[in-house]
Amino acid sequence: xxxxxxxxxxxxxxxxxxxxxxxxxxxxxxxxxxxxxxxxxxxxxxxxxxxxxxxxxxxxxxxxxxxxxxxxxxxxxxxxxxxxxxxxxxxxxxxxxxxxxxxxxxxxxxxxxxxxxxxxxxxxxxxxxxxxxxxxxxxxxxxxxxxxxxxxxxxxxxxxxxxxxxxxxxxxxxxxxxxxxxxxxxxxxxxxxxxxxxxxxxxxxxxxxxxxxxxxxxxxxxxxxxxxxxxxxxxxxxxxxxxxxxxxxxxxxxxxxxxxxxxxxxxxxxxxxxxxxxxxxxxxxxxxxxxxxxxxxxx
Amino acid sequence: xxxxxxxxxxxxxxxxxxxxxxxxxxxxxxxxxxxxxxxxxxxxxxxxxxxxxxxxxxxxxxxxxxxxxxxxxxxxxxxxxxxxxxxxxxxxxxxxxxxxxxxxxxxxxxxxxxxxxxxxxxxxxxxxxxxxxxxxxxxxxxxxxxxxxxxxxxxxxxxxxxxxxxxxxxxxxxxxxxxxxxxxxxxxxxxxxxxxxxxxxxxxxxxxxxxxxxxxxxxxxxxxxxxxxxxxxxxxxxxxxxxxxxxxxxxxxxxxxxxxxxxxxxxxxxxxxxxxxxxxxxxxxxxxxxxxxxxxxxx
Numbered sequence: 026x027x028x029x030x031x032x033x034x035x036x037x038x039x040x041x042x043x044x045x046x047x048x049x050x051x052x053x054x055x056x057x058x059x060x061x062x063x064x065x066x067x068x069x070x071x072x073x074x075x076x077x078x079x080x081x082x083x084x085x086x087x088x089x090x091x092x093x094x095x096x097x098x099x100x101x102x103x104x105x106x107x108x109x110x111x112x113x114x115x116x117x118x119x120x121x122x123x124x125x126x127x128x129x130x131x132x133x134x135x136x137x138x139x140x141x142x143x144x145x146x147x148x149x150x151x152x153x154x155x156x157x158x159x160x161x162x163x164x165x166x167x168x169x170x171x172x173x174x175x176x177x178x179x180x181x182x183x184x185x186x187x188x189x190x191x192x193x194x195x196x197x198x199x200x201x202x203x204x205x206x207x208x209x210x211x212x213x214x215x216x217x218x219x220x221x222x223x224x225x226x227x228x229x230x231x232x233x234x235x236x237x238x239x240x241x242x243x244x245x246x247x248x249x250x251x252x253x254x255x256x257x258x259x260x261x262x263x264x265x266x267x268x269x270x271x272x273x274x275x276x277x278x279x280x281x282x283x284x285x286x287x288x289x290x291x292x293x294x295x296x297x298x299x300x301x302x303x304x305x306x307x308x309x310x311x312x313x314x315x316x317x318x319x320x321x322x323x324x
Numbered sequence: 325x326x327x328x329x330x331x332x333x334x335x336x337x338x339x340x341x342x343x344x345x346x347x348x349x350x351x352x353x354x355x356x357x358x359x360x361x362x363x364x365x366x367x368x369x370x371x372x373x374x375x376x377x378x379x380x381x382x383x384x385x386x387x388x389x390x391x392x393x394x395x396x397x398x399x400x401x402x403x404x405x406x407x408x409x410x411x412x413x414x415x416x417x418x419x420x421x422x423x424x425x426x427x428x429x430x431x432x433x434x435x436x437x438x439x440x441x442x443x444x445x446x447x448x449x450x451x452x453x454x455x456x457x458x459x460x461x462x463x464x465x466x467x468x469x470x471x472x473x474x475x476x477x478x479x480x481x482x483x484x485x486x487x488x489x490x491x492x493x494x495x496x497x498x499x500x501x502x503x504x505x506x507x508x509x510x511x512x513x514x515x516x517x518x519x520x521x522x523x524x525x526x527x528x529x530x531x532x533x534x535x536x537x538x539x540x541x542x543x544x545x546x547x548x549x550x551x552x553x554x555x556x557x558x559x560x561x562x563x564x565x566x567x568x569x570x571x572x573x574x575x576x577x578x579x580x581x582x583x584x585x586x587x588x589x590x591x592x593x594x595x596x597x598x599x600x601x602x603x604x605x606x607x608x609x610x611x612x613x614x615x616x617x618x619x620x621x622x623x
Contacts, residue, residue: 059617062617206614264603265602265603268602268603268604284604284605284606285606286605286606287605287608287612290613291614293596293614293615296595296599296603297592297599299598299599299602299603300602301595303564303599303602304584304595304598305511305567305581305582305583305584306583306584307583308585313586313588313589313590314589314595315330315505315590315592316592
């Protein structure tokens with residue numbers, strides 16, 4: 026069975042095209058790696074590159090991308106709406122096929138050690154790869170952002186990096202970790218009252234008492250109230266359960282869902298499981314899907 | 325782009341294992357053909373073999389399966405609950421990838437001609453491949469079954485075959501045709517009152533005023549009322565719309581759906597479209613499915 030890990034690094038550059046291209050090139054040059062997606066947001070001044078490959082190839086490509094970003098991005102000059110601590114801000118490994126979460130955690134530790142040693146960049150292990158429990162949460166690592174971290178990294182023991190020097194250069198610091206596949210899922214309501222979206226977001230998200238693997242915000246997008254979410258573990262908190270909870274909460278305000286959207290990529294299983302749930306398909310096996318018989322997974 | 329046609333012949337033998345195996349072997353021996361599934365029903369005394377391949381390979385394999393069945397099955401001795409007219413009872417071609425319905429129709433005509441000429445078996449073209457409009461419907465071709473057909477084939481012009489002699493041997497006749505992928509879909513209700521299932525079946529099926537591509541029966545299965553269906557064109561009458569109509573009709577009788585099941589194989593699209601419908605995923609593209617980026621369809 027082929028072993029495939031996904032890596033979805035975020036870089037603090039969403040405007041200078043040539044910088045984003047050079048980082049993507051550094052990734053694509055590694056044999057055995059396939060770049061699936063590049064998304065840049067000029068407002069956030071931030072780019073997300075999605076690539077996959079064998080564990081070894083993905084680690085090498087991630088290393089080169091961090092190195093390239095650290096050479097081309099000066100955090101002292103970076104401005105953008107999204108919280109960030111470094112040029113290569115966050116580098117997560119995601120198990121896709123033939124690998125476990127433990128494999129991804131091991132890879133994160135290995136890469137973190139190398140980045141700290143060879144590039145002199147402070148590294149914080151986060152998510153499933155966190156050694157200090159409070160660092161599981163990216164927001165905790167990012168508090169004060171690049172500017173705040175610069176002032177406290179040398180003196181505050183809470184901010185001592187897991188690898189690399191306790192000293193911040195112009196490339197800032199990098200959070201390296203492991204996590205399940207993430208789904209960016211937005212739901213639109215038939216109202217322009219953003220307060221309704223905010224109340225729904227508060228009801229469904231983990232941080233304020235809701236579902237364990239949901240992060241949510243209420244926003245106004247193109248004149249419509251939107252519940253904007255990250256589903257951080259679709260196997261444990263499935264997309265259909267989130268959707269049903271939003272519908273129920275919305276009806277409480279006399280409001281209905283008009284549509285939804287998935288931003289970027291989604292694991293096929295997340296959609297198939299929604300079909301199985303809504304169709305009440307007991308005892309269904311993925312083996313019954315015609316295409317899986319025609320094109321069995323690579324050996 | 326690879327050209328793939330599916331063929332799902334039904335044979336009038338569901339008890340003698342060695343007969344079913346020899347027919348399956350005759351199919352599998354053809355290069356470029358892949359047998360996906362074999363299902364035998366002893367009560368119906370009937371087997372369904374699903375296989376795929378290039379148009380040329382599939383036609384050759386279908387021919388050999390009809391020939392083998394005609395040598396091993398004696399319709400004068402066949403008993404079973406399911407209506408049937410021949411040893412190789414019905415042979416449909418289904419477009420899967422890189423082929424059109426017209427390709428499948430042409431293949432059905434070509435195979436029908438050959439079976440009539442080389443094997444001396446009467447052939448009726450049915451489904452999308454029918455030349456006589458009333459023969460689109462298998463039930464029309466099968467009326468009176470093997471025994472009734474035997475008495476009338478020579479004298480009743482309505483029963484003159486499209487190919488082959490107007491005379492029935494022990495192998496009976498064969499219906500050869502083309503159709504879209506078919507989904508065998510059953511829905512269970514929380515009642516043992518089969519009348520409710522029958523009323524729902526009448527409400528939703530095409531023949532009594534319901535949805536265009538639905539065939540349905542109300543049955544009692546393991547003590548539970550079941551709506552048993554064939555969805556004959558899931559693109560035009562999608563599975564989720566059928567499910568919602570059943571739920572609505574069931575609620576009319578104070579009854580609810582407890583579960584559903586798909587028998588055999590289902591095209592992936594039918595499930596993905598259900599997920600998109602229930603999640604209200606406007607603007608979703610199949611390209612957003614991670615696995616499709618990893619393993620793009622064969623060229």
